[in-house]
Amino acid sequence: MKKTLKPREREQLLGTIYGGPMGLWFTIFFTVPLGIIILYSFMKRGLYGGVEWEFTLTAYKQMFNPSFAMVVIRTLWISVLSTFLCILIAIPCGYAMAKSKHQTFLLFLIIIPFWTNSLIRIYAWISILSTEGFINSLLIRLGLIDEGLKLIYNNGAVVLVLIYMYLPFAILPLFTTIDKFDFSLLDAARDLGATKLGSIVRVMFPNIKSGLSTAFIFTFIPIFGAYTVPLLVGGKDSTMIGNIIVDQVSKTRNWPLASAFSMILTLISLIGVFWMLYNGKREQMQKEGGLKKTTQQALEHNVKAHHTHRGTK
Amino acid sequence: MNYHKYSNKTGFSFSYVMLALVVVFLFIPLFVVVFFSFNSAKGMQWEHASLVWYKTLIFDSPSLWAAFKNSLIIALTSSITATALGTLAAIGIKWYRFHGRSYITTVSYLPMVLPEVIIGISMLIFFSAVKVRLGMFTIYAAHTTFNLPFVFMMVGARLDEFDYSTVEAARDLGANERQTLTKVIIPSIVPAVLSGFLMCITMSLEDFVITFFVSGPGSGTLPLYVYSMIRYGVSPVINALSFVMILGTMVIAIIFRKFLKTVAASS
Numbered sequence: 001m002k003k004t005l006k007p008r009e010r011e012q013l014l015g016t017i018y019g020g021p022m023g024l025w026f027t028i029f030f031t032v033p034l035g036i037i038i039l040y041s042f043m044k045r046g047l048y049g050g051v052e053w054e055f056t057l058t059a060y061k062q063m064f065n066p067s068f069a070m071v072v073i074r075t076l077w078i079s080v081l082s083t084f085l086c087i088l089i090a091i092p093c094g095y096a097m098a099k100s101k102h103q104t105f106l107l108f109l110i111i112i113p114f115w116t117n118s119l120i121r122i123y124a125w126i127s128i129l130s131t132e133g134f135i136n137s138l139l140i141r142l143g144l145i146d147e148g149l150k151l152i153y154n155n156g157a158v159v160l161v162l163i164y165m166y167l168p169f170a171i172l173p174l175f176t177t178i179d180k181f182d183f184s185l186l187d188a189a190r191d192l193g194a195t196k197l198g199s200i201v202r203v204m205f206p207n208i209k210s211g212l213s214t215a216f217i218f219t220f221i222p223i224f225g226a227y228t229v230p231l232l233v234g235g236k237d238s239t240m241i242g243n244i245i246v247d248q249v250s251k252t253r254n255w256p257l258a259s260a261f262s263m264i265l266t267l268i269s270l271i272g273v274f275w276m277l278y279n280g281k282r283e284q285m286q287k288e289g290g291l292k293k294t295t296q297q298a299l300e301h302n303v304k305a306h307h308t309h310r311g312t313k
Numbered sequence: 314m315n316y317h318k319y320s321n322k323t324g325f326s327f328s329y330v331m332l333a334l335v336v337v338f339l340f341i342p343l344f345v346v347v348f349f350s351f352n353s354a355k356g357m358q359w360e361h362a363s364l365v366w367y368k369t370l371i372f373d374s375p376s377l378w379a380a381f382k383n384s385l386i387i388a389l390t391s392s393i394t395a396t397a398l399g400t401l402a403a404i405g406i407k408w409y410r411f412h413g414r415s416y417i418t419t420v421s422y423l424p425m426v427l428p429e430v431i432i433g434i435s436m437l438i439f440f441s442a443v444k445v446r447l448g449m450f451t452i453y454a455a456h457t458t459f460n461l462p463f464v465f466m467m468v469g470a471r472l473d474e475f476d477y478s479t480v481e482a483a484r485d486l487g488a489n490e491r492q493t494l495t496k497v498i499i500p501s502i503v504p505a506v507l508s509g510f511l512m513c514i515t516m517s518l519e520d521f522v523i524t525f526f527v528s529g530p531g532s533g534t535l536p537l538y539v540y541s542m543i544r545y546g547v548s549p550v551i552n553a554l555s556f557v558m559i560l561g562t563m564v565i566a567i568i569f570r571k572f573l574k575t576v577a578a579s580s
Contacts, residue, residue: 017401022399033438040438108566
């Protein structure tokens with residue numbers, strides 16, 4: 001039978017055989033669940049979890065409740081501040097790594113803590129910062145303080161640990177792009193009279209824009225959706241959107257509200273991803289003389305640029 | 314004037330100092346945990362060196378080992394599924410045009426960029442909507458879902474370098490589709506497939522957030538066990554466990570480093 005198929009039909013058949021199973025898997029376990037969340041966010045809440053089949057915008061209205069609005073604002077400022085600091089720290093690191101002769105070793109050093117189980121890393125910070133923790137016992141032993149300082153269970157601890165957890169997400173893409181940057185351009189700028197900092201800001205930054213936007217997105221999105229860090233090192237006033245979603249699902253059992261908050265997280269993530277794509281695409285077009293790239297290729301390109309490190313280095 | 318006036322290779326440089334500080338920052342918490350795992354006392358006051366927590370970890374933590382067994386089962390099964398489906402899909406997407414191709418490509422990147430909480434919650438709500446009981450199966454399904462994109466992407470990257478004329482040559486010489494797949498395509502992408510598989514194992518063993526939502530009674534994995542230790546009563550056994558896990562991470566990182574060389578050498 002197969003031999004009588006036209007080439008086009010044959011391609012269709014083979015493509016479906018190869019790609020079908022994964023497509024089906026994602027449809028069942030990703031697309032449909034996401035669809036259910038969208039649907040649920042417009043439903044009335046059921047008494048013991050679940051929903052009643054009645055269209056309503058109650059969940060979205062509830063989000064404007066002052067206590068929730070506070071959490072949204074807090075999530076925003078914590079995410080923006082942590083992301084900004086991550087990138088600020090990551091730029092010189094990526095630069096130093098790109099210029100170094102020991103790139104593999106340095107990558108190794110960045111990746112070891114990065115791959116270590118996230119709970120273990122949070123636990124490590126708890127044992128450093130807590131009232132009877134490493135810093136306080138050290139300071140008491142040195143006689144500098146009499147009783148433990150309150151270093152943990154506040155927003156400062158959340159920002160610190162978030163930076164610790166997500167710094168590698170900013171360093172790796174920045175390293176990749178800076179590594180491809182032609183450093184002789186900096187010397188040229190210096191020859192033309194620019195200062196060292198000036199040449200970096202005005203010559204290097206425009207050339208590593210895609211790395212900067214990838215670093216921004218891959219740091220901002222997970223921080224914005226953070227759940228474990230605010231839960232374990234944050235105080236009463238450190239709740240973030242991720243915590244609300246979990247509480248609404250498991251404790252309060254208001255599934256429509258949890259779904260509505262999930263929609264917000266998803267939307268903001270998607271806006272971020274498309275912004276990153278737009279930046280990557282524009283840079284690509286400038287480099288390839290206006291050659292058009294599809295959104296998909298740009299997405300592939302950006303995600304690859306970021307994740308290759310996890311994969312092959 | 315010195316010719317190399319701008320390159321300060323030996324002297325003080327802001328970026329190198331920054332990098333050194335960051336590496337120290339990244340490693341200090343790990344060192345603190347490892348250091349206190351050898352402490353005989355419970356708290357952060359050093360008494361004397363002891364292996365007592367390692368002894369407890371190995372001989373007196375049955376529920377920890379049960380959780381580890383669950384983790385291993387899920388890591389293996391979900392990684393095998395993800396590797397098989399992801400590899401086939403990467404081949405299909407790369408070489409054939411068919412209905413649903415762009416849907417599959419787009420949807421395969423999203424699980425990687427969306428926050429983990431979203432994936433976890435949506436699966437939890439989905440499983441309860443279709444009335445599947447939470448347990449090993451639901452964890453397996455969730456892990457396969459977040460592992461698939463990585464295999465798909467890593468094998469896809471390898472296929473980008475693959476010379477399609479080899480496939481055409483095999484067909485001209487009379488190989489059928491199955492022979493082409495098993496004798497020509499797969500042998501040449503083995504390094505990428507294997508590193509994708511290893512990646513899946515690592516991520517599956519490590520995941521907490523998504524597993525937290527879709528696990529049921531008796532199906533707790535190692536990260537869930539660690540979570541309950543942190544949340545409800547810290548025992549220094551967790552320090553000992555941390556050291557073992559950090560060592561595990563280092564081994565995996567070293568394996569990956571060698572892999573990189575084999576991939577480079579074979580292509």
